[in-house]
Amino acid sequence: MALNEYGEGENRDHTGHQVGLAHFAFITNNIDAMIARLEKAGFSISNPGAKNTHRRNVYFTDPDGFEVEFVQYLSDAPSERNLTEG
Structure with missing residues (x-):
């Protein structure tokens, strides 16, 4: 993945559903520690x-x-990892 610097224009509005990059994500094994490090920064x-669940x-x-998502999976089953719960 490459993100270019010095581009022109604005990022898409993340509160809407415009075409464009919504976010990118990283998997972490300890989301609480990740949150603490980012808030400390x-x-x-x-x-x-x-x-x-x-x-x-x-x-x-x-x-x-850019919106960056951090995900900690609590299941090893691929069928459960991205289920949307209502």
Whole structure:
């Protein structure tokens, strides 16, 4: 993945459903430690993520306006990892 610097224009509005990069994600084995490190570095949670039995996730916005998701999977079953719970 390559993100270019010095581009022109604005990122898409993350509150809507416009075409473009919504976010990118990283898997972590300890989401609480990840949150603590990012908050210590001065970042704030932009979206606490959805409640889900099989994963925990949280979103931060980087200085360039990109939304970054961090995910900790609580299940090893691929069929459960990305289920949406109502």
